[in-house]
Amino acid sequence: MNFEFSEEHEDLRRTVRQFLENESNETAVREMMAEENGFSREVWARLSEELGLAGLIIEEKHGGAGFGMVELAIVMEEMGRVLLCAPFLSSAVLATSAIELGADASIQADLLPQIASGEKTATLAFSEAGDPWNLGKIEMTAAANGDAFKLSGQKTFVLDGRSANIILVAAKVGSELTLLQVDEDAAGLTRESLPPLDPTRKLATLRFDHTPAKRIASVDVRGALEQSIQRTITALAAEQLGGAQRCLDMAVDYAKSRLQFGRPIGSYQAIKHQCADLLVEVELARSAAYAAAFSADDKGADIAAAMAKSFCSETYAKAAKRNIQIHGGMGFTWEHPAHLYLKRAKASEIIFGSPSLHREKVARSVGISAA
Amino acid sequence: MNFEFSEEHEDLRRTVRQFLENESNETAVREMMAEENGFSREVWARLSEELGLAGLIIEEKHGGAGFGMVELAIVMEEMGRVLLCAPFLSSAVLATSAIELGADASIQADLLPQIASGEKTATLAFSEAGDPWNLGKIEMTAAANGDAFKLSGQKTFVLDGRSANIILVAAKVGSELTLLQVDEDAAGLTRESLPPLDPTRKLATLRFDHTPAKRIASVDVRGALEQSIQRTITALAAEQLGGAQRCLDMAVDYAKSRLQFGRPIGSYQAIKHQCADLLVEVELARSAAYAAAFSADDKGADIAAAMAKSFCSETYAKAAKRNIQIHGGMGFTWEHPAHLYLKRAKASEIIFGSPSLHREKVARSVGISAA
C-alpha cells in the first residue's frame, strides 16, 4: 500500500489547518456548541467559498472540488483536531455520497451544486429506533400518492437534522430501498433536536406525518447507501485520529509545563509512559485511518473502514480520558477543553455502530468467525 | 462474612511454612521436578507424620486431622508459595473428598486411614479427552463382571496418575455415575506420564483394557464428585494466591536491590507502579480465595469457588509474568526460579477449567446471562 501524501496533500492540510485555527478556535467552538443548530452559516459559507470544502468530494462538473477519500481524510483529521462545529460530515460526506451514488442524474445535477456552494446543507435520515445502523432494518415505507409519495413515521439520530436544508430520507417502496427528498417546510414534518452527549455535533429526530416527499432514485439504493456509510465511517475515523492526536499533544504540552514536587510531571514515568502508550496507539490508529482512506476504492475497502472505525474509536476514547487524567483537576473543569474531546470521542464511538460491531465484520471477512 | 484467622490458624501457617522452607526449598523443588513421579516419598511421610497434612481434611475417626476448608486454604497457600512438589492436591484434597463424599462407609474406613497416614497416595481419574472438566461428559462405562467390574478406555490429565497407589475412577454403570477402585498393578492398566507444562505437578494418562475394578459407591456420585471438584478448586485458588504473593515478593525484593542508572529500579514509577498494581490484584485475589474457603459450607459456595478460581488464575498468571519482566534478563533464565512460577500459574489456570468457563457460571447465577 502506498501511504505517501503528495506535496498538494500537504498544501491542502496546511490551508485547512490555518483556516480552522482562525475560524474554529476554542471560543468559536464553545459559542457554536451552545446554539441549537450548532454552526455558523457565515463560517460555512467562507469554508465553502474560500476552501471549497462543502463540495470537497463533489465532482467538478457539479461545482465541487472533485477530490477523493485521501483528501477527505486530511480535511476530516484537521476538523477533528479542532472540533469544528459544522455540518460537514452530514452534508459534505454522508448526504453528498448518497446523492452521488444513489440519486438519479438529474437530481445530482440539481442538488450537488447547491451543496457544493455552501448555499444549502443536506442530511440523510436513515436511522430508525431499535437497530439504527442497520439498513436492512429500515421499516419506514413511502406511500405512493400519484407521482409523489407520502412519508409517515420517525427517523432518529439524524446528523444536523434540525438545520439541514435538503432532507434525504431512506425509505422503502415495496421491497426496494429508495431515497426521497423532503422540503424543509413540508407539511407534517417536525424536527426535534436531541440533547447530544457531544454538544459539538447536533442530532435530531425527524417525525413525518403524511409528509409529501419526492422520490429521487429510480433504482434500489441499498448498495449506494452502504457505500455512503462506508465513506462516512472512513471519514469519521480520520476525524477521530485528529482528535486523538490533539489529545496527545495537549497532554504532552501540559506534562512539559506543569511542575509538581519541583519538576515537570512529564519527567515522571507514570505520566511519561502513559504518553508513550498513547503515542503507540495514535500511530497505529493513524495507520488504520490512512489505510482506509488510501484503499477506499479497492477491494476490501469495507474491511479497512471497519478496522479503522473500531480502532480509531477506541484510541480516541482512550486518548481523551488519558488527557483528562494527565491534566488532573484542571482536566475535568468546564473551562478546560479536555472534556469536549471526551464527549466527541464517546459519541463518535457509538454513532454508526460500536467497535465490537465493526470487529465482527472483520472477523467474518478473515475467517475468524463463521460468515 | 467473617474473615478472621484464629491464633490456631496462624500457628498452623507458621508450622507449615517452617517445614516447607526447609523441605521444599528451591533445590528440593528442582530435584523433584526432574523426577518422573515428581515427589519424595520420604518428605511425604514426614509431612504426613509430623504435620498430619496428608490427612488434613480427613475426619479424626479415620486417622485424619479433621480440619476444614479454611485450614486447607492456609496449607495450600503455603504450598503454593514454595511450589511444593507433592501429591497433596490429588491425594489429600481431590481423592480424599471423593472418598469422603462419594464412597461407601466401609470403603472410607478402609482407604482414608491409609491416605491420612501418608502410607499411600490416591488420585481420582475422571477427565476424558474432549471436554475433560465436565462430569456430564464422562463416557467410560464399567462392565459388570459378576460382583466385580471391568474398565476399558482412557482417562487423561490425571493428577499424579503415575505415582498414585490408590486409583479411583469415575465411570458409568448404566445411567449412574459411580466410583471404582483399581489396583496399582491391575491387569490391563497402563499409566503413562504426560510431559507437563508445569514440571512441578505431574499428570498422566491412564489406559484401561478390561481392567478389573471394584465398585466402591452404591449410589450415584455425580453430586459428590462435583463437590469434590469444588473443594479442589477452592484449594487450588489458595495455592494460586500463595504463588502470586510469592511472585510479588520476589519482584519487590529485586526492585529494592537491583540498581540501574545509580538507583534501585524500584524507585522508578515504571517498576513501582507495576508492583503497586500487582499488590492490588493480589489483595483482591486474597479476598477471593479466603472468601471461597470461609464460605465453603454455605449456600453459594460453588459461586465463591468459581469466582476464586477465575480471579486467582488471572492474578497468578499476571504476577508470574510481571515478576519475569521486573527481573529483566535474569527473569527468563533457567537458573532463576521465576519461570517455575509462570509454568505453575499457566497450568493451574487451565486445569479444572479456564477463567472464562468459571465466569460463565457466575454470570448465570447472578442473572447476567440466561441460565
Added chain:
Amino acid sequence: MTETEVRERVRSLLQKIHPDDPGATAVDFRGVQFDHGLAFASYPEGLGGLGLSPKMQSIVNDELQQNAKTFYENLAINPIGIGMGAPVLLTYGKDEGKREMLRRIFTGEDIWCQLFSEPSAGSDVAGLSSRAVRNGDDWVVNGQKVWTTLAHVSKWGMLVTRTDPDVPKHDGLSYFLLDMESPGVECRPLYQITGEAEFNEVFLNDVRIPHSRMLGEEGQGWRVAITTLMNERSALGGGASRKGGGPVSLLLKLLQESKVSRSKVEQALLEDRITRLYIRAEMLRLTTLRARATQRSGNPGPEGSVGKVAQSELYQQVWETCIDVLGEDGLIYELGYELRRPGDITSLRSGNDDDETRRLQAKYQLLRSQANTIEGGTSEIMRNILGERVLGLPGEPRVDKNIAWKDVPRG
C-alpha cells in the same frame, strides 16, 4: 459504658426528642444528640461524646436507625465539618468556643470547607503558594484556592497557607480557621465536565485572620493538614457496600432492562465484561471487610490502601460499560450541560429505583466518574503510596527537599 448502656442512652435521648416528630428540626434533634454525648461517642464528655471506643458510634447509629424513620447522614448534614473539621478541632482547637463550634458542626448550623488545594499545588499539596503575612495580632492572607466543596455555603474554612517562604516547602505552612464571611473572601463556582459546580474557587484578597485562629503552631500547618487529608482519603476509599450493591447492581439492571439489538458476539462480550466487573466489585467489597477485620485485630495489613485506586478505576469501567449497554441511547444526554450548582442531578447519585433514573445516572456518571481517579489523590499518587508506604519501595530522587520553598521550580 457497655453496648447495652449505650443503647439505653440512645433510647432515653429519643424519649426527650424524636427525629420523626414534625416539630423537631435536624438542628433541634442533633443539638440534643450532641448534648447527650451521642454525636462523637469517642470525644470527651461535654464535647459531644462520652469518651467511649470509636466503634460505639456505630452502635448509636444502629439504635437510632432501629427506632426512627428519620436518620440524618453526617455526609448529608456537613460532610467536611463532621469528617475533617471536628477531628482537627478536637486535637488542635483552643478551649474557648470549642464546644460550641463542635456542636454547630454536628447540627449543620455551621458548614465547613477545606481550603487546601491551589492551582499550582495539585498532587504536591505542600507546594502551596498562597501567603499569610503577620500584621499585629492578625495575619493578612492573599492567594487562590481551588476544589473547595461547599465553600459558597460555609461558615468556616480550614485554611493552609504559607507563612514562611524561606524554609523548605513543608516547613513554612500554617493552619488557620477562616471565617468565610470575612472581607476579601470571594467564592466563584468552578464548573465541571457535567456543567455542575460542585466545587469553588476561593480568592483571598487581603483577608485578615486573628492569630488566635491558628491551629497548631506557626510552621506546623503541614502536620495539622496531614491529619485532615488522611481522613479524606479513607473517606473516599469507599465504604463496603452490601453484596451486589453499588454501581455494579445498576449495571446489571441496565443489562436486564436493555432492549438494544445486538449480535450474539456483542452480547457475549458484554456479559463477560459485566461478570468481570461484578466479580471485581465483590472482591473489593470483601477486601474492605478484610481490612476491617485486620484493623479490629490491631494488625492492619495493606487491604485498606488498595481501596481508593481499585475502586475509582473499577467504577469508571462500570459506568463506561453502562454506556455500552445503553447502545445508541448513549448519544443523547438528557440532563444537558447548563452551568449550575448541583441540585437534582446530584440526587441521581444515590437513586437506583427505576429504569429512567438508572439511564440518566449512567450517563451522568460516565462524565462525573472521570474525576474519581483524580480527586482525593490521583491514581498515580496512590500507586506511589502503595509502592512506597506499603511495599517499601524506595522513593524517587527529590529535587525539592531541603531547599527554600521560594527556590523550588513550580507552575
Added chain:
Amino acid sequence: MTETEVRERVRSLLQKIHPDDPGATAVDFRGVQFDHGLAFASYPEGLGGLGLSPKMQSIVNDELQQNAKTFYENLAINPIGIGMGAPVLLTYGKDEGKREMLRRIFTGEDIWCQLFSEPSAGSDVAGLSSRAVRNGDDWVVNGQKVWTTLAHVSKWGMLVTRTDPDVPKHDGLSYFLLDMESPGVECRPLYQITGEAEFNEVFLNDVRIPHSRMLGEEGQGWRVAITTLMNERSALGGGASRKGGGPVSLLLKLLQESKVSRSKVEQALLEDRITRLYIRAEMLRLTTLRARATQRSGNPGPEGSVGKVAQSELYQQVWETCIDVLGEDGLIYELGYELRRPGDITSLRSGNDDDETRRLQAKYQLLRSQANTIEGGTSEIMRNILGERVLGLPGEPRVDKNIAWKDVPRG
C-alpha cells in the same frame, strides 16, 4: 550505477558462480558476491560494495531471488557480524585486514558476537564493570559478559569494557575486537526458561588484547557502541511481514483447526480477542510501511520507534491466546525442558506448515516470548525513549551524571 546496471551486474555474477550449483558452497558463492561489490552495495569498492545508495542492496537481493532457488539470508549466515560487525568495522576499522575481515563476515567463515551486557548492566549498558588495564602494547581484561548470542561459535567479539573508572560512566569505556580464541576467554551456555541456551555467559580472565584492536579512541567506546545498539534495536523492531502473516496467522489457523469443546460465550470471547489481535497486527504492519515511506521522503516520523514496544507486547498476547485456543492441550509440553543448545526447537520459530508444528510452536513461544519485552531494550526503557526522544518529555533527575563511575551505586 542505475538499477538496471545493478541487475545486470548480479546476472554476470550468477554466470560466474551460481548458488544452486551443488559444487558451490555458501562460502564460495558469497565470497564471489563480495568480490563483485554486491555484498554491501553502499560500501566502497573493494570492501564488498560499489559505493551505491543503501537501497540498491534490496535490488541486488531481489535479482538474486528471482534467478536462483538458493538464497542466503544474512540473518542465518552471520546475524551479528553482518548486522552490526560490518558497519562498525567499516566506520572504525583500521585499513590493514579490513577487507579480509569484512569478506569473512559476509561469507560466514568468521561468526561475530557482541560482548556488551553484563550482569550489573542491563538497561544501563554504560554501567559496565568489566575492566581493561593497559600493559605494554596490550590491554588485560577481566570481567563477565552475559546475553551473548553465538559466543560459543564466534571468532570475533565486539567488546565494550571500562578503561577508566575515574570519569563519569559513559566516558571511561573503550571498544575492542576480541579474538574469541584468546586464552582466558571462557563461554558457558546460559539456559533459558525453555531449557535452551540461545545465549552465553562469557568469562574474561586476564585476557590480553593488542592495543591495535581498539576501535575508535580510548574512552570513546560508548560512542562506538551506540552505533551498534541502534542497529540492533532497528533489527529487533521487526520487519513488515506480509498481510495476515506472522504469529497472528498461526493463531487464526489454530482457531480454525481447534476441536476444543467450548461454550458459545467462550467462543465469542476468543473470536473477539483474536480479531483485536489481527487488527492490531495489521496496523503494526501498516505502521512499518508508513515508517518506510516517511523515511524515503527524508522526513522520518515517530512510526519506526513504536514498533519494538508494540510488537513485543502484541506477540506475547498472541502466543497466550494460542494457548487459550489449545485449551487443556496447553497442560502438555511435548518439547520437554532438557537443557540444550537450540536445535530442532529453534526451527519451530519459522515453521508454520502443519497443525502439529503450530501446536508445538505456540507452546514454545508462550515461554520464549516472555523475553520479547526484555531483550534489545526493555519495554520500560523503550517507553522512556518514546517519551523523551519522540515526544520530547523531560528526563528524570539523574543521580549518576558527572560523577566518577566508581562512585555510582550499582548492583
